[in-house]
Amino acid sequence: MTNVIACIDGSQAAAPVSDYAAWSALRLDAPLTLLHVLDHSRYPVNTDFSGNLALDTREHLLNELSELDAKRNRLALQQGKLMLDAAQERAIADGIAAPRLRQRHGDLVDTLADLEDQTRLLVIGKQGEAHEGVGATVGDNVERVIRTLHRPILVAVGEFQTPKTIMLAFDGSDTCRKGVRMLAQSPLFRGLACHLVSVGERQGLEDAARLLDESGHEVHTAVLSGEVEPALHRYQQENAVDLVVMGAYGHSRIREFFVGSTTNKMIREARVPHLLLR
Known part of the structure; x- marks a missing residue:
């Protein structure tokens, strides 16, 4: 139970999440891990297209669809890596010497549950990519995380300002x-x-x-x-x-x-x- 873990995605919350996580890690003198999870519901590892195609569909169409799906996943992984790199630069600028980067493919809540024993504090944005621009709606993942984890959870809101x-x-x-x-x-x-x-x-x-x-x-x-x-x-x-x-x-x-x-x-x-x- 040692790490401050920050959930990084493509939402506007990524920057304040990184900042609040860095502030927390410095005050707790704890390692900082920046985590990006590629949601398997949006980017499945393997997709079976056969049930969506007619029996006389040519084999090359199945192959082409599979290749497109694989390319989409690769691009999503690369995009996630860029997000983590940007968060890492921000954390270093905030004073963290060596933030750790982790990228996983799967369900966010399942991933955090797997990392629970390593988590001292979790930092997550109020809204993720799927809920941005929807008023004050709380992201589905945030609700699920609160229900599941038994660790302190810092829900980042708005731009970072040093708490006094x-x-x-x-x-x-x-x-x-x-x-x-x-x-x-x-x-x-x-x-x-x-x-x-x-x-x-x-x-x-x-x-x-x-x-x-x-x-x-x-x-x-x-x-x-x-x-x-x-x-x-x-x-x-x-x-x-x-x-x-x-x-x-x-x-x-x-x-x-x-x-x-x-x-x-x-x-x-x-x-x-x-x-x-x-």
Whole structure:
């Protein structure tokens, strides 16, 4: 569990993903791996065209279609390599001495699951290539990744800016209390001002604030009212918070921290990166 892994694709999110991953790797003193996965649903390794052709189709048509498919895959691999090269240059400019490049063919979520034991933090864009330009829609892969992985996931949003303030959405759950301890101990957050914010939940808030204060954080606490997602995002915007930290699952008023519900809404409306804890 050592690497910061950044998911690189052809979307506009690739640049901020690389930047946030580099920032995280430097603060954690962890190796950075830039990963590109060639989706097998779009670029299958082997394609069987025989069922789509009439019985009297000539053999050379099958061969030609297979060759075209192979060429398409080669071009996609080359394009992916160019993406990784660009991300590598960006990471080096950000201060990473030797970012590692990995390229795989398959399913993104399956690939990340295979690499889970090597992952300390995953950085992924809010939207991939397939969802760019579709309003605030969260990419399908992002939802699947959050459901599957049991590692912290940083969802990059917008252009990179060095985080100076963070907000922890506190709900009193075990995951959230674990997040408080992580905030107190992790070098990722060292020196950052922390807003400890709850929506209607007071139990455990003072103890959490005390722990963060003792670890050297400047701590601000707030108990909000209203609906969870708009209340938290309104606070984030009014207080110019750079990074939101929250549990992917919780209880009480945030009981529906399940992708497709509160977590999905938080990410969908996000204007700054969100770090999801499991």
